[in-house]
Amino acid sequence: MSVSPALPRIDDEARAALFTDARTTYSFADTPVDDETLTGIWELARWAPTAANMQPLRVLYVRTPEGKERLLPHLDEGNRPKSASAPVVAVLAVDNRFHEHIPHILPIRAELKDHFDSEPAQREGITSFNGPLQAGYFILAVRAFGLAAGPMAGFDSAAIDKEFFSDSDWHSILVVNIGHPAGAAEFDRMPRLALEHVLGWA
Amino acid sequence: MSVSPALPRIDDEARAALFTDARTTYSFADTPVDDETLTGIWELARWAPTAANMQPLRVLYVRTPEGKERLLPHLDEGNRPKSASAPVVAVLAVDNRFHEHIPHILPIRAELKDHFDSEPAQREGITSFNGPLQAGYFILAVRAFGLAAGPMAGFDSAAIDKEFFSDSDWHSILVVNIGHPAGAAEFDRMPRLALEHVLGWA
Numbered sequence: 368m369s370v371s372p373a374l375p376r377i378d379d380e381a382r383a384a385l386f387t388d389a390r391t392t393y394s395f396a397d398t399p400v401d402d403e404t405l406t407g408i409w410e411l412a413r414w415a416p417t418a419a420n421m422q423p424l425r426v427l428y429v430r431t432p433e434g435k436e437r438l439l440p441h442l443d444e445g446n447r448p449k450s451a452s453a454p455v456v457a458v459l460a461v462d463n464r465f466h467e468h469i470p471h472i473l474p475i476r477a478e479l480k481d482h483f484d485s486e487p488a489q490r491e492g493i494t495s496f497n498g499p500l501q502a503g504y505f506i507l508a509v510r511a512f513g514l515a516a517g518p519m520a521g522f523d524s525a526a527i528d529k530e531f532f533s534d535s536d537w538h539s540i541l542v543v544n545i546g547h548p549a550g551a552a553e554f555d556r557m558p559r560l561a562l563e564h565v566l567g568w569a
Numbered sequence: 570m571s572v573s574p575a576l577p578r579i580d581d582e583a584r585a586a587l588f589t590d591a592r593t594t595y596s597f598a599d600t601p602v603d604d605e606t607l608t609g610i611w612e613l614a615r616w617a618p619t620a621a622n623m624q625p626l627r628v629l630y631v632r633t634p635e636g637k638e639r640l641l642p643h644l645d646e647g648n649r650p651k652s653a654s655a656p657v658v659a660v661l662a663v664d665n666r667f668h669e670h671i672p673h674i675l676p677i678r679a680e681l682k683d684h685f686d687s688e689p690a691q692r693e694g695i696t697s698f699n700g701p702l703q704a705g706y707f708i709l710a711v712r713a714f715g716l717a718a719g720p721m722a723g724f725d726s727a728a729i730d731k732e733f734f735s736d737s738d739w740h741s742i743l744v745v746n747i748g749h750p751a752g753a754a755e756f757d758r759m760p761r762l763a764l765e766h767v768l769g770w771a
Contacts, residue, residue, distance in 0.1 A: 377583040381583035383577070411589065428768065510576075518618055547575075547576070557622040560673075565626070567628070569631045
């Protein structure tokens with residue numbers, strides 16, 4: 368048998384914080400969250416893997432009254448009170464010009480920058496998969512800091528892009544409310560699928 | 570200020586195991602990984618949130634010689650030795666008939682089952698976003714068990730679906746090698762983007 372360095376496991380408390388006890392939050396306390404913490408969330412999430420290290424996800428942190436005022440009208444009406452109560456709202460976006468960074472992030476294949484430049488459909492293949500993949504990492508990184516995440520898919524993506532990203536090629540894919548919960552979760556957790564509907568063995 | 574229950578944070582050791590020290594692995598030791606652990610990985614990953622609790626991700630764990638023999642020919646040639654060395658290869662898939670479960674997983678909107686049944690394009694919208702989102706949770710759940718993950722996008726998805734999923738509507742989206750690393754990582758970690766290219770503030 369080959370010699371294998373043992374990797375660390377995470378303990379039950381960390382599993383509970385990230386997975387088994389964590390709840391999506393819709394109503395937040397007015398406890399603030401500082402910018403250093405928000406930077407720290409990204410400094411964790413960025414290390415998890417993406418296809419060919421392309422890292423297409425971008426994050427706009429909206430946490431000023433002016434920023435909230437620009438954002439809220441573009442959320443579905445039922446979602447506005449949720450984001451209004453959150454001290455921070457992260458708009459997750461993908462950068463359709465992620466390939467500009469290839470000489471830095473994938474130096475062994477620097478020529479892919481020019482390749483992707485002429486292949487927008489291939490860029491879309493990268494962003495449509497790796498954007499949500501990194502959104503998954505991001506949500507768990509929020510929880511790693513003892514904060515609750517409230518991801519929401521109900522918003523006008525084109526309107527948000529026009530309001531915030533008109534000078535770039537960023538496109539919003541998910542809105543995530545971030546903060547401390549106002550109280551205990553308001554309803555029971557919805558069920559997860561039984562194992563036999565999810566797992567196959569070969 | 571409203572009263573906020575403090576949520577637990579995870580410590581530096583857990584952050585290192587999941588994010589900052591973890592490495593994608595291409596070469597595995599022959600130390601086995603038992604089925605109980607593989608079930609446990611899903612029992613963590615399943616709790617992280619999906620849009621309207623739809624949970625479209627499915628997992629086929631390939632860990633027998635017969636299963637490997639069926640899978641390997643459908644991987645890109647350069648990826649075959651990686652999966653051959655891994656004690657377990659997880660094929661992550663989305664179930665295009667996830668809506669069959671709506672009466673159980675979203676009982677307050679049970680009527681959505683019939684709605685989605687006649688709206689395949691809307692189903693595709695759910696699977697294309699939430700499949701990769703759950704893949705992100707899955708990769709971090711693998712690491713939570715002290716195992717290395719080696720996600721790979723290079724494979725013939727249609728051929729894998731035909732080989733393993735012909736009696737269902739599952740469609741493969743990612744292959745993840747799982748096991749203990751054979752040794753230290755073989756090359757330096759590739760750089761992550763500088764913060765100013767990723768974070769915006771409003």
